[in-house]
Amino acid sequence: MIDPLLLIVYVIIFPGFVFLLAYALFFEFLDRKITARMQHRVGPPFFQPFADLIKMLGKEVIDPDGVDRQVFDAAPLVALAAVMTAFLYIPVVWTSPLAFQGDLVVVLYLLMLPTVALFLIGWLSRNIFSAIGGIRAVTQMFIYEVPFFLALLTPALMAGSWSISDIVVWQQEHLWFMFLQPIGFVVGLIGLQAKLERTPFDIPEAETEIVAGPWTELSGRRLALMHLTNDVSLVVGSSLIAALFLGGPVLPWTMSPVWLNWIAGFLLFLAKTLAVLLILSSIKVATGRIRIDQLNRIGWKYIASAALVQVALVLIIDYLGAAA
Amino acid sequence: MPEVIIPIGPQHPALKEPVNFRVIADGEKIIRLELDLSYNHRGIEKAAENRNFIRVLPLLERVCGICSHSHSTVFAKGIEEIMHLEIPPRAQYIRTIIAELERMHSHMLWLGVAAHEIGFNTLFMWTWRDREEVQDTLEEMSGNRVHYGMNEIGGVRCDLTPVQVDKALSRLPNLEERIEKYVDMVNNQKTMLLRFKGVGHMSKEEALKFGAVGPTARASGVDIDTRRDDPYLAYPEVPWNVVTDTNGDVYGRTRVRIGELFESIKIVRYCLENLPGGPIRVNNPPKIAPVGEILSRYEAPRGEVVHFIRTNGTDKVERVDIRTPTLANWTSVAMCLVNQNLADIPVIVAAIDPCLSCTSRIAVMNRNDRKAGVITMDELRKRDRTCRIKLDES
Amino acid sequence: MNQLISIDAVQEMMKGIGTAELVRYNRIRVAIAQEMTRKAVSLVMGPLGCDRLITMSTADNGDTFELIYHLTGPHQMVISLATGLPREKPETESMSDLLPAGIYERQIHDLFGIFFKGNPNMKRIILNEDWPADEFPLRKDWEKGPDTFYGGIKGEKI
Numbered sequence: 001m002i003d004p005l006l007l008i009v010y011v012i013i014f015p016g017f018v019f020l021l022a023y024a025l026f027f028e029f030l031d032r033k034i035t036a037r038m039q040h041r042v043g044p045p046f047f048q049p050f051a052d053l054i055k056m057l058g059k060e061v062i063d064p065d066g067v068d069r070q071v072f073d074a075a076p077l078v079a080l081a082a083v084m085t086a087f088l089y090i091p092v093v094w095t096s097p098l099a100f101q102g103d104l105v106v107v108l109y110l111l112m113l114p115t116v117a118l119f120l121i122g123w124l125s126r127n128i129f130s131a132i133g134g135i136r137a138v139t140q141m142f143i144y145e146v147p148f149f150l151a152l153l154t155p156a157l158m159a160g161s162w163s164i165s166d167i168v169v170w171q172q173e174h175l176w177f178m179f180l181q182p183i184g185f186v187v188g189l190i191g192l193q194a195k196l197e198r199t200p201f202d203i204p205e206a207e208t209e210i211v212a213g214p215w216t217e218l219s220g221r222r223l224a225l226m227h228l229t230n231d232v233s234l235v236v237g238s239s240l241i242a243a244l245f246l247g248g249p250v251l252p253w254t255m256s257p258v259w260l261n262w263i264a265g266f267l268l269f270l271a272k273t274l275a276v277l278l279i280l281s282s283i284k285v286a287t288g289r290i291r292i293d294q295l296n297r298i299g300w301k302y303i304a305s306a307a308l309v310q311v312a313l314v315l316i317i318d319y320l321g322a323a324a
Numbered sequence: 325m326p327e328v329i330i331p332i333g334p335q336h337p338a339l340k341e342p343v344n345f346r347v348i349a350d351g352e353k354i355i356r357l358e359l360d361l362s363y364n365h366r367g368i369e370k371a372a373e374n375r376n377f378i379r380v381l382p383l384l385e386r387v388c389g390i391c392s393h394s395h396s397t398v399f400a401k402g403i404e405e406i407m408h409l410e411i412p413p414r415a416q417y418i419r420t421i422i423a424e425l426e427r428m429h430s431h432m433l434w435l436g437v438a439a440h441e442i443g444f445n446t447l448f449m450w451t452w453r454d455r456e457e458v459q460d461t462l463e464e465m466s467g468n469r470v471h472y473g474m475n476e477i478g479g480v481r482c483d484l485t486p487v488q489v490d491k492a493l494s495r496l497p498n499l500e501e502r503i504e505k506y507v508d509m510v511n512n513q514k515t516m517l518l519r520f521k522g523v524g525h526m527s528k529e530e531a532l533k534f535g536a537v538g539p540t541a542r543a544s545g546v547d548i549d550t551r552r553d554d555p556y557l558a559y560p561e562v563p564w565n566v567v568t569d570t571n572g573d574v575y576g577r578t579r580v581r582i583g584e585l586f587e588s589i590k591i592v593r594y595c596l597e598n599l600p601g602g603p604i605r606v607n608n609p610p611k612i613a614p615v616g617e618i619l620s621r622y623e624a625p626r627g628e629v630v631h632f633i634r635t636n637g638t639d640k641v642e643r644v645d646i647r648t649p650t651l652a653n654w655t656s657v658a659m660c661l662v663n664q665n666l667a668d669i670p671v672i673v674a675a676i677d678p679c680l681s682c683t684s685r686i687a688v689m690n691r692n693d694r695k696a697g698v699i700t701m702d703e704l705r706k707r708d709r710t711c712r713i714k715l716d717e718s
Numbered sequence: 719m720n721q722l723i724s725i726d727a728v729q730e731m732m733k734g735i736g737t738a739e740l741v742r743y744n745r746i747r748v749a750i751a752q753e754m755t756r757k758a759v760s761l762v763m764g765p766l767g768c769d770r771l772i773t774m775s776t777a778d779n780g781d782t783f784e785l786i787y788h789l790t791g792p793h794q795m796v797i798s799l800a801t802g803l804p805r806e807k808p809e810t811e812s813m814s815d816l817l818p819a820g821i822y823e824r825q826i827h828d829l830f831g832i833f834f835k836g837n838p839n840m841k842r843i844i845l846n847e848d849w850p851a852d853e854f855p856l857r858k859d860w861e862k863g864p865d866t867f868y869g870g871i872k873g874e875k876i
Contacts, residue, residue, distance in 0.1 A: 039449035128330055132666070199443055200515055206443065206667065211336070288515035289443030291667045292352070362846040370856055532770050535818030548770075553794045554744060619745060619788060619796060621772070632775035632786070647773035651825075655818050 007097060015092035015266075017084055024231035025049040027277060031234070034281040049231070053224055061220035068124055075117040076218070076225035082113035083232045090239045091248045092269050093262040095165035102162045108149060111195065111236065114229050115141045118204070122214030133213020136292050137204035140194060143299035144201070148191025150307035151184040154314045155244045164240070168248030176247040183310040185245045187303055189276075192237045193283055194295075196230070200287040203295065235273070238280070242272035327355065332669060334363050340437065341678070345669070352666045357658045369644055376611070376639040377403055377477050387646065388679050389470045390433065393419075393426045394624035395631075396475040399644065401556055402620030402633045403477055406613050413558075413600045415479035420558040421492075421595045422466065422474050424588040428499075429458040430625035431581045431588075434677045435506060438578065441670040442519040447509060454502045461492045479605025489596050496589055503585050510578050520575040524672035526660045527572055534656040538627020538649045539584065540676045542568045543576035550623040562594050574675040581677075612639050624649055626677045650679045723766065723795045731761055736799070745796040752801045752810050759787065759799065759816055767791045774822040776830050778858045783808050783832060787817075803832060812837035829856040845869075 010016055028049040036043030063069055089096050089103040096103075115137055122134020155177045156162055159170035171177060178185045194201040205213045218226055242248060249265035249272075290298070330349055334342035342363035348355045368387055372380050385396040397419055404411060432455040439447035459469045465488055466472035466481075474480050510516060526536070531544040541548060549566040551559045567583030569576040613635040620631045627649025636642040653676040661672055725740040728748065732738050735758050736750030750758050762768050768791035775786045782802040790796045803810060812834035814820040823834040824843040831854035834840065842849070848869035854860060862868075 039446050040453055041449060128328060132330075202443060203667075285446050287444065288439065288447075288513075288519060290515055290518055291665060293665065294518055359843070360847075361843055365844055365846070367855070533818060535771055547792075553790075554796075617741070619772075619775075619798065628772070630773045630788070632773070632777075632788075634777055643777040645773075645775040645777070647775075647822075651821060652773075652818075655821050 010097060011088060016088065020084060020087050020232060020235065021228070024228065024235045025053065027234050027238075027273075028231045030274070030277060031281050031284075034278065035285050038282075038285045053228060056224035056227065057221050059220040059223075061222060062217075064126055064217050067126055067217070071120060071124055072217075072222060075121050076222045076229065079114040079117040079229045080225050080232065082110040083229055083236050086110035087232070087236050087239070089164060090236065091165050091168050091243050091250070091265075092239070093249060093266045095168060095250075099163050099165035101166075104152065104156055104162050104164050104167075107164065107236075107240065108152065111233065111240075112141070112145070114226075114233060115195075118214045118226075121218065122204075125214070125217040127216055129211045130214050130216045133204045133206075133216070136206075137197070137214060139292055140197070140201065140203055140295065143296055144191050144194035144303070147187050147299070147303040147307035148195060150304075150311050151187040151191060152240075152244060154181050154184045154310050157311070157314050157318065164243050164248075168243050168250055171247045172250045172252055176245065178245045178247075181245075181310055181314065183306050183313075185241075187307045187310065188241055188245060189279060189283075190303055192241060193280055194299075196233055196237060196280075198280065199284045200290050201295065202289055203292050206289060234277070234280075238273040238276040239269065241276050242269070246272045246275070248272075330666070339670075339673070339678075343678070345673075347661075347666070347669065349666055354661055354664055354666060354669070357661055359654060359658055361654070369646060372641060372644045374640065377613070377641075380641065380644075381475055381477070382471075382473060384644070384646075385471055385473065385475075387648070390430045390679060391426065391624040391626060391629070392471045393422050393474065394622055394629050395646070396473075397423060397557070398620045398622035398629050398631045399633065400475045400477055401622075402618045402631055403613060403635070403641075405620070406616040406618055406633070406635055407477075407610055409478055409606055409609060411479055411606065412603045414483075414602045415604050416558045417595050417599050418480045418484060418604065419475065420562070421484075421592055422462070422472055423557065424591045424595075425458055425462050425465075426472075427625045428585055428588045428592075429455050429462070430677075431585050432458065434581060434625075434674070435578070438520075438574070438671065438674050439516070441674045442516065444513075444516060447506070447516075450502075451506065454499060457495045457499055461495060464488050464491060476605060476609075478609030479603070481605075483604050484599065489599065493593065493596050496593055500586070500589055503582065503589075507582055510575075510582065517575070519668075519671060520578060521571075521573060523574045523668050524660045524664060524675055525573045526656060530659065531572075531656065534659055535652050536627075536656040536676075537652045538624070538677075539577050539580040540627065540653050540656060542566070543580045544572040545570045548628070550621045550628045554621050556622065558595060559591075562591050564591050574671055577675045612637065613641075626650055626679055627652065648679070650676065653678070723793055728766065728797065731766060732758065735761070741798075744794060745798060747798045747800060749800050752803055755787075755799065755801055756811055756813070756816075759789075759813055762789050762797050762799065763816060766797065767793055768797060771817040771819060772796065774819060774826065776826050776832065776856075778830070778856070780858070781805050783830060785810065785826070785832065787813070787819075789817075808832040809835060811835055814838070828854075830854050831857070 012018065029044065029046055032048070033043040063072070086107045088098050089107050119134040119138045122130040122137065125131070155167050158177070158180065159167040161167060161170070174180075197204055205215055215223070215226065249269035251261065251264050251268070255261050255264070327348055327350055330347045332345040332347055333339050334344045344360035344363070346358040348357070368383060372383055375383060381396050381400065384399050385392045387395045432451045436448040436451040436455070439445070439451070462472060463469050465484060466474050474482070526534075526544050528545045531541045531546045536544070536546070537548065545568055547566065547568055552566055564587050567580050567587060569579045569583075571579070615635060615637045617634045620633060622629045629649060630647040632643070632645040632647075633641055634643045657673060657676050661669060664672060723746075725738060725746055728738045728746050732748050732750075735754045736748045738746050738748045741747045748758065768789040770790060772788040772790055775788065777784045779802070782804060785801050785803060787799045788796055789799070801810065808831060810832065812819070812823055814823060814837050820837060820839060821843065823837050824840060826832050827834060827840060828842060828845045846869040848867065850866055850868070853863070853866070
């Protein structure tokens with residue numbers, strides 16, 4: 001294990017929490033700028049997400065009559081803590097020092113917590129729009145989680161390990177999983193878009209139908225923290241896909257000074273997560289929102305079956321490989 | 325979930341103007357609807373009885389922002405018919421050009437709003453960007469982007485110079501190219517098709533039974549268009565077609581409106597190229613109208629606008645009864661929303677292109693204290709930018 | 719599109735119910751009594767070939783209220799059925815089962831006070847809910863009461 005002081009620096013500063021927050025705000029800026037330019041608009045300046053965060057933190061917190069104040073205060077904190085913790089297990093420079101067998105499952109579990117928090121906030125808001133939004137969030141979660149998990153399961157199957165860092169190292173010696181499992185890659189991207197509740201899957205927060213869904217009664221620092229959770233989830237999701245399918249922050253060879261590997265790995269990490277962001281933003285710009293019942297139909301008919309096909313293919317290849 | 329009452333309005337992100345729908349829903353399915361339209365009522369019909377014909381035109385123009393030219397034209401042509409005035413052909417053509425440009429900008433606005441309602445903000449941004457070309461043309465011609473004030477009793481207020489005509493003609497090919505792209509998008513974009521097809525379906529019999537007008541009715545196959553049924557302005561001389569569709573749902577209404585966009589471009593181009601010479605207004609139109617009654621009809625962007633005008637031999641109207649297209653379409657919306665999904669309410673409501681300023685026209689105004697709703701002559705003169713106003717105040 | 723119906727055909731059909739006159743090349747005005755409204759509407763919607771209601775107009779004529787139904791059809795002729803209602807008791811039958819007149823009748827009731835018997839939903843539609851129940855603003859003799867509360871926030875001077 002590495003030096004405890006270095007571990008603390010890793011966790012808190014780089015590439016831990018401070019770097020994560022900065023990168024999340026940068027991602028939000030990029031997402032908004034790309035969207036705006038594709039829509040023939042100018043888009044926000046560079047520091048806009050940071051300014052928005054500071055502004056929202058300073059606003060008044062409004063409690064609707066009779067809501068449970070403690071849960072309302074706790075839920076955004078829990079959601080933010082969950083996604084920030086999930087980032088610790090994702091390889092940023094080479095492999096993660098906190099990796100262990102099964103950390104893929106832990107990351108996926110932690111990424112689910114924001115949706116549950118959102119549902120809780122929506123349900124407890126004593127507001128019909130929030131209740132409908134919360135129900136939609138959980139329904140959507142049921143629909144996309146199965147294909148998403150299956151799609152992320154197949155790299156683990158082929159690499160023979162439940163640790164993200166091991167999967168990344170496996171890809172260093174073999175091909176990227178994007179080429180070996182293209183169906184899984186596509187299903188993973190779609191599932192990620194649904195997890196992050198972005199168009200075409202921004203059903204829980206459908207502005208023109210239910211005001212803001214579960215976000216309606218959030219204000220002040222609660223809204224700031226949930227917003228930040230959204231941004232951090234975007235980073236964590238993109239880097240998860242980048243690690244599992246695009247090879248992660250490892251070069252196909254190791255170089256002599258160890259720290260040179262880390263710099264190269266970090267640059268690769270940036271490049272790959274930005275590529276995933278570009279794909280996600282393009283999907284967001286090019287589509288409109290679909291209804292929850294249409295998502296139900298599409299999700300189970302096409303996306304889940306595609307994921308199952310991918311799993312079946314991997315099992316067959318595995319069996320043939322073992323038999324040969 | 326048991327029956328729940330969901331308030332849509334009077335403040336709601338899906339609505340651009342205040343209306344109160346109380347939706348009684350079971351889960352995501354709508355059971356019935358209750359309608360309350362009183363939020364924008366301004367007292368225009370009553371106020372119009374106290375103004376002479378020159379002052380009542382700007383008032384009637386402000387019934388609605390987007391169909392402003394419709395209301396003032398339908399009133400002006402009604403009064404001119406009661407007075408037996410013959411309008412010079414150049415004025416008719418200019419009125420037609422402004423009317424069709426208004427239809428174009430209204431339909432493009434609608435396309436953007438419908439896309440926004442389904443969360444497809446890209447199309448919203450693009451259509452509104454192209455709409456700016458139409459607005460630029462209107463501003464060059466009349467001095468304003470809405471509320472053009474082009475009509476007078478007896479003709480139009482200002483003329484079109486050759487420079488304006490050329491500029492307007494040069495913008496049309498670009499618009500046509502962009503609208504082709506929108507046709508392509510509407511027919512092929514998967515999420516738009518998913519949200520528009522099969523939503524808010526209304527058969528031809530239902531459209532007639534509920535009294536729908538305009539593109540809402542034409543999308544269900546009802547072949548009514550006041551420009552052809554009760555011809556006025558320059559429409560008898562211009563070659564154009566009525567656009568109908570048989571789909572009857574929101575997709576059909578989108579196709580009808582885009583088809584009308586193409587037709588409007590054709591009409592504008594024809595009128596601009598064949599603008600007849602001559603005066604633009606009648607010299608010294610009469611200030612007093614004989615006793616009479618007329619039902620004046622006009623095809624506004626949203627449907628048929630009807631002014632029932634009765635005069636009594638003075639220089640004011642005795643009664644002007646306005647029936648706007650959105651009022652006629654509300655019944656059809658309330659009926660075709662039943663058994664649809666909650667998520668489709670904004671799309672279906674947006675599909676009739678609701679204009680609540682037109683629908684409700686009352687409020688109590690204390691005219692001694694406030695100037696709201698009254699634009700004085702001096703203010704009109706100050707706002708004149710590109711045209712000269714020659715009006716008498718009697 | 720059919721030909722415009724001739725004035726003679728309409729006069730023939732309306733014998734005993736009202737008198738028809740051609741006021742414009744495409745509009746025929748038929749003056750009928752209030753009791754004959756339903757019969758006239760069914761005649762116009764049936765044999766005379768009209769299939770939709772354009773609008774319902776009202777005017778205040780001093781001692782009567784005039785209520786006019788404008789109907790048209792594929793023949794492009796507008797038939798206006800004009801009835802007069804006495805000012806003291808302006809009541810007539812609702813046509814909301816034959817025509818989509820429900821929304822117009824609610825509006826006319828709010829503004830003029832004409833009551834439509836048989837309309838299933840005679841609630842306020844165009845005036846706000848605080849408006850006093852017996853003031854009808856579009857009547858010629860209506861004056862704004864100086865102290866009456868018409869809606870909005872009490873005590874706020876507009």
